[in-house]
Amino acid sequence: MTQTISINNSQHLQVSPLEIPSRLLLGPGPANAHPAVLQAMNTAPVGHLDPAFLALMDEIQSLLRYTWQTENELTIAVSGTGTAAMEATIANSVEPGDVVLVGVMGYFGNRLVDMAGRYGGDVRTITKPWGQVFSLDELRSALQTHRPAILALVHAETSTGARQPLEGVGELCREFGCLLLIDTVTSLGGVPLFLDEWGVDLAYSCSQKGLCCPPGASPFTMSSRAREKLQKRQGKVPNWYLDMNLLGKYWGSERVYHHTAPINLYYALRESLRLIGEEGIENCWQRHQQNAEYLWERLEDFGLTLHVEKEYRLPTLTTVRIPEGVDGKAVAKQLLLEHNVEVGGGLGELGGKVWRIGLMGFNSRKENVDRLLEVLEQVLPK
Ligand SMILES: Cc1ncc(COP(=O)(O)O)c(C=O)c1O
Known part of the structure; x- marks a missing residue:
C-alpha cells in the first residue's frame, strides 16, 4: 500500500513497501547471497558483547583461517566493505616514509597506490598491461630496485579477470626483508589460496563474492611479522576505526568494546563460512x-x-x-x-x-x- 509522507508543507513523498526485482x-x-545465509541474517540480533555473539566471532575467526589457509591469530572481519579491509591493511602496515611497491595491473592496484600515498607511504609502482600478470623475475628485479618495506599485489584483479600467481613471492619478500600484502577480494572462497604456504603477511577480502554473503563484513588477516612492524611503529595508526591494536582487543580475549558490530551481517558471514566448511x-x-x-x-x-x-x-x-x-x-x-x-x-x-x-x-x-x-x-x- 502506498503512503504519503509529508516532508514539510510543500513536499510530500509517496512511499510503498520495499519491492526489489529478483536478479x-x-x-x-x-x-547472489545463499538462501541459508539470508535466513541466518534474519535471526534476531543479540548484544555485541553477548557471550553467544562472542562465541560466534570466535567461530568466524577459525572458519576464516580455514578458508584462507592461515594460522594467523589476528584474523577477523572488519565492519565495512572490502575497501575498509583494504584500508585496514594499509593503515596498520604503512608508516610515513615507508617505501611501498605496488604491482598495478588493473583498477584495484591503482586504489592501493592512492591509499598507501594517503598514509604517507613513498609509493613506487610497477605496471602491466591490463589483463596480464607479473612474473617472479619481474618482481625480483623491482624489489632489487626499490627495496620496499611492503610489496602490495592484487591476487584477483576484478577489472581484468587476471590471477596473479603468488607461488615464490613470499620467499622473495623474505629475501628482501619486506612484507607481502595481498588483495583477495575476488579470490577468497573461489580460487586456491594458501596464505601461510605463500608467505603472505597481510590480506583482505569481502563478503559479497566467493563467500555468498551480502556486502559489509570483510575478512582481514595479519601475520606475526606484520604485527611486529605494527608494534614497533613510531606513531599511532592514523585511523581509529581500523586500528588493529584496538580491534584486536575486541576480537581477542580481552573483549574490550570497540564499535557496535553489524550483528546480523556477522550471522550471515558465519553461515557462509560454515557452508564453505561443509562443502x-x-x-x-x-x-x-x-x-x-x-x-x-x-x-x-x-x-x-x-x-x-x-x-x-x-x-x-x-x-x-x-x-x-x-x-x-x-x-x-x-x-x-x-x-x-x-x-x-x-x-x-x-x-x-x-x-x-x-x-x-x-x-x-x-x-x-x-x-x-x-x-x-x-x-x-x-
Ligand atoms: C579486487 C578488489 N579489491 C577491492 C574491492 C573493493 O571492495 P568493496 O567494493 O567491497 O569495497 C573490490 C570490489 O569489487 C575488488 O574487486
Missing part, C-alpha cells in the same frame, strides 16, 4: 574452476573472445571482449531489464571494451552458465 547477479559482485574449501575451488571452464567453452563456441590468457584466467571473473560494432552497455542493460541477468561492463582502461562475468560463491553453478548463454543468444546480434 541473477553474474557481474563483478555482489553475487570443503578444495571442493569449492574445484567447483569454481569447473564451472568457469564450462563458461569459457560456451562463450568461445558462441564466437566470443576472452580477454585473459587461459593460464592466468580467474575462475571467479571472466572478461569477454565486446565484439566490434556491438554496443556493450546496451546489451548489458537489455540483459538486466528484460531478462533480470546482471553482467558487468568494463572498468577503467577496459571501459567499453569488455563485459565482466562473475561466477562466484553460490552463483558458480552450471545452470547459471546455461541461463546466461540462453539470454545472450537472444540479445546479441548474430
Whole structure:
C-alpha cells in the first residue's frame, strides 16, 4: 500500500513497501547471497558483547583461517566493505616514509597506490598491461630496485579477470626483508589460496563474492611479522576505526568494546563460512574452476573472445571482449531489464571494451552458465 509522507508543507513523498526485482547477479559482485545465509541474517540480533555473539566471532575467526589457509591469530572481519579491509591493511602496515611497491595491473592496484600515498607511504609502482600478470623475475628485479618495506599485489584483479600467481613471492619478500600484502577480494572462497604456504603477511577480502554473503563484513588477516612492524611503529595508526591494536582487543580475549558490530551481517558471514566448511574449501575451488571452464567453452563456441590468457584466467571473473560494432552497455542493460541477468561492463582502461562475468560463491553453478548463454543468444546480434 502506498503512503504519503509529508516532508514539510510543500513536499510530500509517496512511499510503498520495499519491492526489489529478483536478479541473477553474474557481474563483478555482489553475487547472489545463499538462501541459508539470508535466513541466518534474519535471526534476531543479540548484544555485541553477548557471550553467544562472542562465541560466534570466535567461530568466524577459525572458519576464516580455514578458508584462507592461515594460522594467523589476528584474523577477523572488519565492519565495512572490502575497501575498509583494504584500508585496514594499509593503515596498520604503512608508516610515513615507508617505501611501498605496488604491482598495478588493473583498477584495484591503482586504489592501493592512492591509499598507501594517503598514509604517507613513498609509493613506487610497477605496471602491466591490463589483463596480464607479473612474473617472479619481474618482481625480483623491482624489489632489487626499490627495496620496499611492503610489496602490495592484487591476487584477483576484478577489472581484468587476471590471477596473479603468488607461488615464490613470499620467499622473495623474505629475501628482501619486506612484507607481502595481498588483495583477495575476488579470490577468497573461489580460487586456491594458501596464505601461510605463500608467505603472505597481510590480506583482505569481502563478503559479497566467493563467500555468498551480502556486502559489509570483510575478512582481514595479519601475520606475526606484520604485527611486529605494527608494534614497533613510531606513531599511532592514523585511523581509529581500523586500528588493529584496538580491534584486536575486541576480537581477542580481552573483549574490550570497540564499535557496535553489524550483528546480523556477522550471522550471515558465519553461515557462509560454515557452508564453505561443509562443502570443503578444495571442493569449492574445484567447483569454481569447473564451472568457469564450462563458461569459457560456451562463450568461445558462441564466437566470443576472452580477454585473459587461459593460464592466468580467474575462475571467479571472466572478461569477454565486446565484439566490434556491438554496443556493450546496451546489451548489458537489455540483459538486466528484460531478462533480470546482471553482467558487468568494463572498468577503467577496459571501459567499453569488455563485459565482466562473475561466477562466484553460490552463483558458480552450471545452470547459471546455461541461463546466461540462453539470454545472450537472444540479445546479441548474430
Ligand atoms: C579486487 C578488489 N579489491 C577491492 C574491492 C573493493 O571492495 P568493496 O567494493 O567491497 O569495497 C573490490 C570490489 O569489487 C575488488 O574487486
